[in-house]
Amino acid sequence: MTKSLRVLFVGDVVGQPGMTIFQRWIPKLKEKYALDAVIVNGENSNKTGKGIIPKAIDFFKHNGASVITTGNHVWEQRDVYMSLNQRDDIIRPANYPPGCPGKGHTFFYINEIPIAVINLMGRVFTRDPLDCPFRTVESLLTFIHTKTNIIFVDFHAEATSEKNAMGIYLDGKVSGVFGTHTHVQTADERILPDGTGFITDAGSCGPLYSVIGMQHDVILQRFLTYPRAGKFVVQTQGPVIFSGVWVQVSTETGKAEKIERVYFVDDTISSAMHPAELA
Numbered sequence: 001m002t003k004s005l006r007v008l009f010v011g012d013v014v015g016q017p018g019m020t021i022f023q024r025w026i027p028k029l030k031e032k033y034a035l036d037a038v039i040v041n042g043e044n045s046n047k048t049g050k051g052i053i054p055k056a057i058d059f060f061k062h063n064g065a066s067v068i069t070t071g072n073h074v075w076e077q078r079d080v081y082m083s084l085n086q087r088d089d090i091i092r093p094a095n096y097p098p099g100c101p102g103k104g105h106t107f108f109y110i111n112e113i114p115i116a117v118i119n120l121m122g123r124v125f126t127r128d129p130l131d132c133p134f135r136t137v138e139s140l141l142t143f144i145h146t147k148t149n150i151i152f153v154d155f156h157a158e159a160t161s162e163k164n165a166m167g168i169y170l171d172g173k174v175s176g177v178f179g180t181h182t183h184v185q186t187a188d189e190r191i192l193p194d195g196t197g198f199i200t201d202a203g204s205c206g207p208l209y210s211v212i213g214m215q216h217d218v219i220l221q222r223f224l225t226y227p228r229a230g231k232f233v234v235q236t237q238g239p240v241i242f243s244g245v246w247v248q249v250s251t252e253t254g255k256a257e258k259i260e261r262v263y264f265v266d267d268t269i270s271s272a273m274h275p276a277e278l279a
Contacts, residue, residue, distance in 0.1 A: 002111055002251055006033060007152065008262070009178045010040040010244040011185065012071075014206030014213035015049045015234035019059065020269050021205050021242050026064040029262065033246050036110045039117060041154060041180045041202075042090075043070035049213055049234040051076030054083045057090050066108045067091065069119045071156035071181055072128055074102075093121035093156060095136040097129060105140055107147065113251055114148040118174075120166070122157025122181070133157075134169055141173055149175075149254030152247075156181045160200050167198040175249045175256055178202050183212040185243040185263055195255030203243025208265055210235035239267040 008029060013022055026038060042065075045056045050073045057080075060068050068090040074080070084092055084102030094104020105118045118140055120133040137153065144151060151174040155166045163179040170177050172194030179186070185203025192198050206213040211220075218230040241263070248258040 002113065004248050004250055004257060005036045005110055005113070005115075005150070006246055006248045007037045007039060007115070007176075008033065008035050008244055008246040009152065009154070009176070009202055010038060010065075010205060010242075011202035012041045012043065012180055012183055012204040012206075013045045014183065014204055015044065015236070016047050017207045017234070017236060017240045017269060018205040018213070019045055019056070021240045021266055022060070023063045024266070024269070025242055030064060035246065037066045037108070037115065038064050039067045039069060039152060039154070040065045041070065041156070042068040043073045043156075044204075044206075044213065046077055047234065048076075049232065051080065052090075053077050053079050057083055057087065061089060065089075066115075067106055067117045069117065069154040069156075069180070071119075072121060072126065091117065091119045093119045093130075093133075094140060095121055095131040095133045097131065104136070105144065113150065116144045116148050116151040118144070118151065118153045120153060120155050120157075122155065122159060122162045124157065124159035124162045126158060133166065137170065150249055150251065151254065152176045152178065155179050158182065160186070163200045167192060167196065167200075171196045171198075172255075175254050176247045176259075178245060185261065187261070189245055189259045189261045191256045191259055195253070197245075197247040197249075197256030197259040199245050199259070199261065202245050203241070203263065205242050205244075206240065207235035207237070208239040208241045239265045240269045241265050
């Protein structure tokens with residue numbers, strides 16, 4: 001039996017630039033780090049930078065992802081609602097109210113070993129009507145622990161304090177807690193005292209010279225003059241960053257043995273190279 005597994009978690013993929021760098025680098029990263037699986041947050045992968053469409057789910061799967069997690073922007077593209085209900089490879093935050101499309105956790109297998117993935121949404125600085133993520137995950141774990149001890153959590157939250165609190169709360173109960181949502185990678189990856197791999201925010205895959213993936217002109221005008229000056233548009237020119245974190249987990253204990261950030265810039269990607277099928 002395999003004694004350990006290596007899983008890469010990829011931060012929020014933003015628009016077509018993010019899709020392109022994911023497609024280009026995942027095969028290389030699998031080889032470099034001897035990865036067994038990839039989990040990716042795809043809630044911003046639509047060309048508008050908000051939401052995800054069914055074609056993008058297939059794109060991620062075709063290019064090496066086992067599970068796609070999301071966040072508050074998952075509701076932006078209504079075309080994905082049926083996929084959320086019917087597929088097991090895409091999940092939305094578990095603490096949205098009952099009746100929302102989709103589910104908040106799923107399982108996949110590596111060499112017949114079950115792996116669980118949970119998606120949660122933070123409540124600090126957010127407006128959505130959310131249940132408590134701490135109580136939600138505790139309830140889910142009662143069931144999931146009967147199936148596997150290898151569990152990864154994508155905590156999609158705004159506040160670093162809430163993300164840190166979740167990491168401490170889940171230490172020893174899950175294999176990894178990875179923050180998402182802010183699109184800015186934090187330099188605090190670590191294994192917590194009871195064996196949970198943690199990073200406050202995994203970062204994003206998207207344009208480097210931007211404001212969290214968007215063209216800066218409209219955003220700067222909004223900061224300077226306040227009125228909603230125009231529509232946010234994904235930056236499609238210039239270098240693209242790849243951000244994520246990989247963790248090595250014991251298959252016997254479910255505890256993290258090693259964690260490492262992944263961050264680099266690809267300055268060879270241009271708008272002409274974006275995936276045609278998602279244009």
